[in-house]
Amino acid sequence: MLTVAALALLVVGACSLPAGMMTTMSMMQGGMMSSMSPPAPCCTPPQWQGVLVDLKSQYDVVSTVVYDTTKMMEGVWTTMRTTGQVVSHSLIDYKAMVMYQALWVAGQAPACKKESFNVPMFSCM
Structure with a gap:
């Protein structure tokens, strides 16, 4: 089971991945790879x-x-x-x-x- 801190790091890290890359979170699900859609990009205000x-x-x-x-x-x-x-x-x-x-x-x-x-x-x- 993930701790809150580990989960926060995974979520923050997912924002920095290019679109289309497998996320750490998706690889950890059930110990096998899953077909999660890529994370949304992290965008700044205008x-x-x-x-x-x-x-x-x-x-x-x-x-x-x-x-x-x-x-x-x-x-x-x-x-x-x-x-x-x-x-x-x-x-x-x-x-x-x-x-x-x-x-x-x-x-x-x-x-x-x-x-x-x-x-x-x-x-x-």
Whole structure:
């Protein structure tokens, strides 16, 4: 019998499998393979915002990510976690397939660059 924690891991893991793959859950049923349909993809809302923090990182930064599949844009603002000092900004325009970046170095004007970006926008995994 599965514990609640093991079941939760199986359900979460199923979201990350490509469509059409046999899930661990289906292989465990009765000790034999079954013909369960593949799991539905895990999809994000059309617009969302999140914060990324790695407390063990030597860089001590926090990144705020905004994602908008309606406008086909993604932005990331990175700052020092303790001081709020800006480290970098980036904006990806998925319609134009272009990424704009600005990096801040103490005592200098931000270094800005524009480059092509060839990764498609995702909304489901």
